[in-house]
Amino acid sequence: MGNTGIYVGLDIGTTSIKVIVAEYIKGQMNVIGVGSERSEGLSRGVVVDIDKAVTAIQKAVKQAEQKANIDIHEVTAGIPANLLEIEPCQGMIAVADESKEINDSDVKNVAAAALVRNLPPEREILTVLPDEFVVDGFDGIKDPRGMLGVRLEMHGMLLTAPKTVIHNMRKCIERAGLTLVQLVVNPLSLGRLALSDGEQDFGTVLVDLGGGQSTAAVIHDHKLKYTYVDQEGGDYITKDISVVLNTSFDSAEKIKRDYGYADSLQASEGESFPIEVVGQDAPVTISEKYLAEIIEARLTQVFERMNKALEKIGAFDLPGGIVMTGGVTALPGIAELASDIFKHNVKLYIPDEMGLRHPSFAQALSLISYTANLSEIDLLAQSALGGNLKAVTKTTVKKQEEPVVETTTTEKQTTEKKESFSGIRKFLSNFFE
Template identity: 55%
Template sequence: MNNSEVCVGLDIGTTSIKALVCENVQGQVKVIGVGVAPAAGMSRGVIVDIDKTAQAISNAVAQAEEKSNVDISDVVVGLPANYLQMKRVHGMVTIADNGQSREIVNQDVATVAEEALTQSIPPERTIIDLVPTEFIVDGFDGIKDPRGMVGVRLEMKGTLYTGPQTIVHNTKKAVEKAGYQIKDFVITPIATGFNLLNDGEQDFGTLLIDLGGGQTTTSIIHDHQLKYTYVDPEGGQYITKDISTVLNTSFSNAEQLKRDHGFADSKQADENVQIDVDVVGQNEPVQYSEKYLAEVIEARVRQIFNRIARRLDKINAPKLPGGVVMIGGVAALPGITELAHQYFAGNIKVCVPDQMGIRHPRFATSYALGMYEDHLTDIDHLIKQTVRHSAALPQQGKTSHANEQLPVQPTKQSSPRNKQTTNKNKSSKRRSGSNKPSSLSKFKSLFNNLFD
């Protein structure tokens, strides 16, 4: 099978690297191959050793190739939310011929996007994405796709996302060294928030918590936009280290104990169930109760949840109708939802991909990346082509056309994708003229004050 018929999502995590081969079958994205390899050369979601990471990527993608019988040449790569910054941008062009209005075409959209990209970018940063919020034709706003309309003046409002050149360069270098080309870079909260949440969750507002191995990323999705992202520097790896230290066992043994016997909520663990643990310096295994192991795990998970809750209180985030959705390997711990209820309001659930072979929350990100490219609209592709062209040009000397800085958390912000689906695992395209229930006005007002 040719790679042009499929989309390969590559999730480069701190503890493992996952490659999913997805194919569109009669409008449904199906997973036809999975590859998983232990991560190497990673620290808190960032590549610190290109050679080691490249080898791990090669191992994961090779497994996916073998299982799917697909010759993989390019991949969609997720970028962590670390050190990302966002700016509002505005572009405007005159499209009239001799003062007469004419029909708007692809080139006009590309030209107005180029105007919006006219930014002064620090040399240590690079453009990652530009997400249009709306197009305006002769003063008529709220337009999602202006092509085919007639007008004299075309404007575009959007959000520009930039990241450190080091992170982007190292990721690109590692993927290319593994023997693959990058089809697209995607900020992971974009892929997960707008491919895993259903239309109502995206619209009314949902808190998405990605409990990864090296870090925990919390995102607020509201009105089909990514409103806020916070990266906590702790994840499942820290739970494993705690088990290793407290029980005096090796890291690999601690990881196995966490997976086989761990509970996030110690109330669900059994005091009478004893676990044999290979302790350093002991000839015979030492027994610990299942409840004691759970107490070690719970302490670290509580710390993570507590920091997230305090950060949300700091920005006065309201209770979201969509509740909380958790993904990532740590989300698989029994009792995680019960513990989360002590820190967050609303309905709380764990998102598990409904596909054979990946029914585990640790595959949620790679699955979302696999779906991402399939769900892009023509406008998305057009803007991305313009961004890639602009990013390849020297940025020094460019001045900002409209570069109001958004009030984001320093170095820990990410971006929205201008696409939606109609079912549980797919984002629905919004109609520009749709009306919202008045009950949501208070949420809109709070978010507008905070993020606008």
């Protein structure tokens, strides 16, 4: 059940920045404001120009404020899975209270003990996810508070990312005049929104096709097990169209959205449309089939690289199949093309909130859902990082008046180290244990 309050999700993507304001009441999400602005200062999911990114964030926030009729001060933001590392962690402490009753402070201390490790200077801990607690040898405990014990242990997962990626993202948000409630790795929040309970439990591959890059995540036993980032996304498709047809990037983007098919078998040879060609006065007519062949060629390359990476770790042995979302999945025929390449069942996830029924809004919505459904134990563990995570019951924006309800309409992360990949294989070997 979600916690009551107002939450703001900030999705800083390569092609667009989306801000969604939603109110949670008794587990029900009610979207009250949306802002969307073309991205500036980002490349392949990573901030490369802070000033430009700040300006774009401020514009998107302003749109959401006007539609929701509130001032936005605090946001939950997503961070891409570039060079993300996932590893188990555990900590153990002696219960401090004389009565030996475990309290909030003990939970925070045992989480802090689990964070003690030697990290390379270029990496930073992003998130700690408690899995279970052990009290005097009794395991499988989700919330140990109020129990009697002498020794408390915590077992969980640790997510680390490059410091520069985390710092630049935080800097942009601060410079935009916002307070960061939490920074969540994108596949973690997206998996909890896009996948059913059974899919998260038995194991599913989640594919997010964005504008700047494409991400595959393996989720099993309700945990994020593995991520793969391909440095090509929807922008590369648009560039291909622009180069092959000798038209501007904006024109290529428009015809991709209006006439594009991901699967050339579904496109018609008889249907054609005009395009403006650089250096020619008169428009040139091309067929839907020809355009679809250009789009299919790039998507095939991305899917084949992704398929190779996922096969190496045995991800397709999981029964959940593949769930795809992200802006590129709006192209007709993409599920059929992916199914042909992956040789597994593929289904699309599209949000069902009115006015947001487009896969490009899935990530921003997932950030709201993730934050609203954090338990007190999750918050206590995360607070051990020394961040500024707020209580889940606290409203994240200051209301001016009653809100008005508004409906709106490459290659793999270059040369993975062999030892890192072998570590991943070893880590995933317990999928079915």
